[in-house]
Amino acid sequence: xxxxxxxxxxxxxxxxxxxxxxxxxxxxxxxxxxxxxxxxxxxxxxxxxxxxxxxxxxxxxxxxxxxxxxxxxxxxxxxxxxxxxxxxxxxxxxxxxxxxxxxxxxxxxxxxxxxxxxxxxxxxxxxxxxxxxxxxxxxxxxxxxxxxxxxxxxxxxxxxxxxxxxxxxxxxxxxxxxxxxxxxxxxxxxxxxxxxxxxxxxxxxxxxxxxxxxxxxxxxxxxxxxxxxxxxxxxxxxxxxxxxxxxxxxxxxxxxxxxxxxxxxxxxxxxxxxxxxxxxxxxxxxxxxxxxxxxxxxxxxxxxxxxxxxxxxxxxxxxxxxxxxxxxxxxxxxxxxxxxxxxxxxxxxxxxxxxxxxxxxxxxxxxxxx
Amino acid sequence: xxxxxxxxxxxxxxxxxxxxxxxxxxxxxxxxxxxxxxxxxxxxxxxxxxxxxxxxxxxxxxxxxxxxxxxxxxxxxxxxxxxxxxxxxxxxxxxxxxxxxxxxxxxxxxxxxxxxxxxxxxxxxxxxxxxxxxxxxxxxxxxxxxxxxxxxxxxxxxxxxxxxxxxxxxxxxxxxxxxxxxxxxxxxxxxxxxxxxxxxxxxxxxxxxxxxxxxxxxxxxxxxxxxxxxxxxxxxxxxxxxxxxxxxxxxxxxxxxxxxxxxxxxxxxxxxxxxxxxxxxxxxxxxxxxxxxxxxxxxxxxxxxxxxxxxxxxxxxxxxxxxxxxxxxxxxxxxxxxxxxxxxxxxxxxxxxxxxxxxxxxxxxxxxxx
Ligand SMILES: CC(C)[C@H](C(=O)O)[C@@H](O)C(=O)O
Ligand SMILES: CC(C)[C@H](C(=O)O)[C@@H](O)C(=O)O
Numbered sequence: 001x002x003x004x005x006x007x008x009x010x011x012x013x014x015x016x017x018x019x020x021x022x023x024x025x026x027x028x029x030x031x032x033x034x035x036x037x038x039x040x041x042x043x044x045x046x047x048x049x050x051x052x053x054x055x056x057x058x059x060x061x062x063x064x065x066x067x068x069x070x071x072x073x074x075x076x077x078x079x080x081x082x083x084x085x086x087x088x089x090x091x092x093x094x095x096x097x098x099x100x101x102x103x104x105x106x107x108x109x110x111x112x113x114x115x116x117x118x119x120x121x122x123x124x125x126x127x128x129x130x131x132x133x134x135x136x137x138x139x140x141x142x143x144x145x146x147x148x149x150x151x152x153x154x155x156x157x158x159x160x161x162x163x164x165x166x167x168x169x170x171x172x173x174x175x176x177x178x179x180x181x182x183x184x185x186x187x188x189x190x191x192x193x194x195x196x197x198x199x200x201x202x203x204x205x206x207x208x209x210x211x212x213x214x215x216x217x218x219x220x221x222x223x224x225x226x227x228x229x230x231x232x233x234x235x236x237x238x239x240x241x242x243x244x245x246x247x248x249x250x251x252x253x254x255x256x257x258x259x260x261x262x263x264x265x266x267x268x269x270x271x272x273x274x275x276x277x278x279x280x281x282x283x284x285x286x287x288x289x290x291x292x293x294x295x296x297x298x299x300x301x302x303x304x305x306x307x308x309x310x311x312x313x314x315x316x317x318x319x320x321x322x323x324x325x326x327x328x329x330x331x332x333x334x335x336x337x338x339x340x341x342x343x344x345x346x347x348x349x350x351x352x353x354x355x356x357x358x359x360x361x362x363x364x365x366x367x368x369x370x
Numbered sequence: 371x372x373x374x375x376x377x378x379x380x381x382x383x384x385x386x387x388x389x390x391x392x393x394x395x396x397x398x399x400x401x402x403x404x405x406x407x408x409x410x411x412x413x414x415x416x417x418x419x420x421x422x423x424x425x426x427x428x429x430x431x432x433x434x435x436x437x438x439x440x441x442x443x444x445x446x447x448x449x450x451x452x453x454x455x456x457x458x459x460x461x462x463x464x465x466x467x468x469x470x471x472x473x474x475x476x477x478x479x480x481x482x483x484x485x486x487x488x489x490x491x492x493x494x495x496x497x498x499x500x501x502x503x504x505x506x507x508x509x510x511x512x513x514x515x516x517x518x519x520x521x522x523x524x525x526x527x528x529x530x531x532x533x534x535x536x537x538x539x540x541x542x543x544x545x546x547x548x549x550x551x552x553x554x555x556x557x558x559x560x561x562x563x564x565x566x567x568x569x570x571x572x573x574x575x576x577x578x579x580x581x582x583x584x585x586x587x588x589x590x591x592x593x594x595x596x597x598x599x600x601x602x603x604x605x606x607x608x609x610x611x612x613x614x615x616x617x618x619x620x621x622x623x624x625x626x627x628x629x630x631x632x633x634x635x636x637x638x639x640x641x642x643x644x645x646x647x648x649x650x651x652x653x654x655x656x657x658x659x660x661x662x663x664x665x666x667x668x669x670x671x672x673x674x675x676x677x678x679x680x681x682x683x684x685x686x687x688x689x690x691x692x693x694x695x696x697x698x699x700x701x702x703x704x705x706x707x708x709x710x711x712x713x714x715x716x717x718x719x720x721x722x723x724x725x726x727x728x729x730x731x732x733x734x735x736x737x738x739x740x
Contacts, residue, residue: 139583173587213509217543240638268610
């Protein structure tokens with residue numbers, strides 16, 4: 001028996017998560033385990049009613065779980081960033097989920113926007129660092145009239161340099177990214193371990209030629225970790241170039257390890273080459289703590305409640321969750337059942353079909369068989 | 371008569387620039403102007419011999435030109451970043467070339483890696499801010515043994531917190547990005563002016579939901595500039611999502627305006643969808659100062675001197691240069707001649723042909739006719 005927490009979240013989140021649970025329950029029946037689900041009402045609705053994002057009690061309770069199954073967050077009524085930072089990133093950081101695992105795999109029967117590429121070409125994994133870099137949320141503004149806390153400084157400035165204290169013309173903003181040696185090392189170790197179970201190739205992605213301070217450290221650590229894994233072949237690649245090779249030669253890649261922000265960017269690109277956001281799962285992993293599994297797409301508020309959202313990314317994230325719990329056979333069965341469902345044409349509109357969200361979930365669950 | 375400075379640089383830079391000059395000279399003969407070229411020996415060779423990147427005298431001389439024609443820099447004998455920052459970025463920043471203009475246009479006869487897309491789908495312009503953001507080069511490290519300047523601090527730390535002063539385990543690096551209101555405004559104004567001469571659509575690219583300090587300011591400024599251009603329709607897009615839409619729906623875009631680092635990333639992706647780096651030109655523009663035109667690819671050291679490099683990106687950058695000087699007719703003639711050369715199959719290996727670098731340049735020049 002496993003206890004798993006679930007957070008439906010906003011928009012289409014709750015309805016796709018229902019399908020994910022349906023499939024995981026079916027897998028449990030077939031492979032001999034039970035999941036006890038506990039749902040947490042975290043999301044925009046509660047935030048708008050009460051101002052609460054995540055409570056300390058919730059964090060304490062959630063830390064008793066090895067896995068959280070997460071739908072999606074984001075709501076048009078809330079300013080961009082509030083829910084993302086206050087819920088999604090808060091959980092990633094609080095539980096120190098330092099690995100963001102994103103398989104980029106074109107399933108059989110899915111079409112990619114890339115000409116002449118098939119499932120044999122698109123099959124790699126991005127290991128994105130998930131707790132550092134420009135996601136630390138440190139920054140501020142200076143010399144702008146809207147920032148009353150700087151009034152004193154600004155007054156001094158305007159006296160000293162003759163600036164107009166009532167004008168924003170001189171305003172600047174800054175943002176700080178932080179990388180630690182240990183934070184880089186541990187995610188790279190994860191990537192190399194993974195590569196050793198795959199094709200033994202790791203690509204490091206950075207921009208050390210320009211952001212030399214953070215990514216100079218990243219390269220130094222990578223060189224050390226690579227030396228400790230002589231059986232794995234490695235290369236450095238700049239982030240700008242990587243976006244080209246994802247499109248031109250996705251078959252080159254096996255495991256890609258990347259700092260947080262570049263990981264965010266290249267995994268969305270990866271999602272598109274594997275057929276779109278409806279098919280892209282992610283795992284936020286702390287190997288010794290509470291991990292969290294989610295579709296990488298957002299909450300698509302305008303489709304909420306219509307029953308048309310594609311639940312495959314969420315179901316696939318459920319497969320990653322089972323794998324994380326050690327249910328490898330069941331995890332593989334879920335992916336096979338997803339492929340079978342696509343083969344059977346039971347797909348939503350984004351994949352060219354007419355099936356409803358619950359048809360897809362039901363079909364995957366049925367294919368797992370019981 | 372125009373005076374233009376030229377910097378061949380490293381690797382294939384000098385040989386592709388020769389072809390660019392050949393074509394611009396031909397355009398001059400046809401359209402009635404002369405270009406007087408002055409070459410500057412800036413690049414890896416001189417750096418390795420003398421330690422000099424760019425001299426103050428050179429900067430002074432170069433500021434007398436309205437345009438610099440630039441090949442490429444980068445050399446395997448030099449640590450990543452030294453030449454990029456010491457030459458390319460130094461010139462961009464010194465001359466305050468705040469617009470990095472990158473047309474993403476699939477020419478007739480070129481194949482794109484995107485299935486089912488043609489020249490009518492891929493035709494937009496990225497306006498990349500070019501002097502701020504994470505390119506300002508501010509950052510550092512802390513608590514590492516290699517940083518002797520921190521010896522005192524580290525000693526204090528190890529006493530206070532019991533850290534091992536001989537260990538790097540606690541080391542962190544940080545990097546600071548800076549955006550100014552005025553720096554954002556001016557590049558956006560450029561983008562809106564451009565859109566008014568195109569399809570009147572501007573997409574702003576940021577990551578304001580996470581890097582809220584810098585890109586919060588960016589959005590604020592964008593909202594203001596957009597309000598002053600009610601004839602232009604606008605949208606915000608997150609950088610991760612934009613990489614998807616470039617691949618899935620490039621036809622959506624008209625003018626894209628973006629901070630420096632995201633611009634670096636998405637324009638490489640753009641280069642690939644327009645057929646590859648061999649076909650991607652860029653202009654670094656200061657409308658009232660010295661501008662600089664270059665292919666966006668690197669110096670490809672392993673092809674140096676072989677005469678096989680594709681000069682089209684450089685020739686196209688030459689067209690941007692002519693346009694900047696006000697020679698609009700000649701600029702258009704150069705692009706038409708590039709298309710004619712591709713149609714005639716006189717292309718290098720990267721485009722599936724067998725032509726040599728000089729064949730391509732010669733053919734483009736001949737097609738301009740005289
Ligand atoms: C919603 C957002 C904060 C998040 C991120 O930037 O990490 C998302 O884009 C993702 O990739 O999971
Ligand atoms: C060479 C490098 C410094 C440069 C950049 O990052 O701007 C290049 O990638 C570009 O896009 O022109």
